[in-house]
Amino acid sequence: MARVRMYRALLRAHSAREGVRLVRMVMDDVAFGAHAMLLGGPYSVGDLAASIQRDGPHVFPGRVTGTVGSKLKYARAVHDGAKVHWIFPKRSVGVVRFGSRKAPQLRFFWRKRGKIVYLPHIPGSAGKIGRSHPGQPGKHYLTEPLRRSARLHGFRVIVFDI
Numbered sequence: 001m002a003r004v005r006m007y008r009a010l011l012r013a014h015s016a017r018e019g020v021r022l023v024r025m026v027m028d029d030v031a032f033g034a035h036a037m038l039l040g041g042p043y044s045v046g047d048l049a050a051s052i053q054r055d056g057p058h059v060f061p062g063r064v065t066g067t068v069g070s071k072l073k074y075a076r077a078v079h080d081g082a083k084v085h086w087i088f089p090k091r092s093v094g095v096v097r098f099g100s101r102k103a104p105q106l107r108f109f110w111r112k113r114g115k116i117v118y119l120p121h122i123p124g125s126a127g128k129i130g131r132s133h134p135g136q137p138g139k140h141y142l143t144e145p146l147r148r149s150a151r152l153h154g155f156r157v158i159v160f161d162i
Contacts, residue, residue: 019064023057026149030068033145038078048072068142081138 031052038049048070056066069075087106106119143159150157 016059016064020057020059022153023064023066026146026153026155027054027056027066027068029149029152030142030145033148034068034141037139037141037144048075048078051075077136078139079141079143082133082135084135085133087133 031054034052035049038052039046051070051072052068053070054066054068056064058065107116108119109115110117143157146159147157149155
């Protein structure tokens with residue numbers, strides 16, 4: 001006859017250690033994958049890739065958690081994508097004007113042209129009212145590496161907005 005004896009304290013300690021190991025491994029995979037995705041394409045300057053940070057793993061009763069992400073203002077727009085929207089200069093937010101070459105003008109680095117350009121029409125141009133920024137699809141630089149890592153380690157991923 002076989003006898004099994006389980007000690008709850010030891011069981012919790014071992015499972016927490018294994019959970020921390022797995023969460024750390026997935027967090028490392030996601031951070032590495034995010035860096036790799038962000039260093040190519042329009043974000044090749046590297047600010048967003050350099051801002052990717054990890055927090056955790058944290059052990060709570062019955063679960064181990066960790067987060068990977070960026071605190072930059074534009075990180076969510078790069079990840080999830082952006083709709084068509086107006087862009088204004090920092091010193092005249094909400095001021096609509098056309099053809100004025102005096103300051104402040106919208107100034108930005110246009111990667112396609114390889115130089116800094118100035119936009120005298122706010123927003124966009126007279127023929128493009130409300131379309132200063134054409135929008136962009138999301139890069140999903142966090143969820144794609146998470147899905148790959150989860151598949152590799154046998155986890156299931158459910159993505160939702162908080």
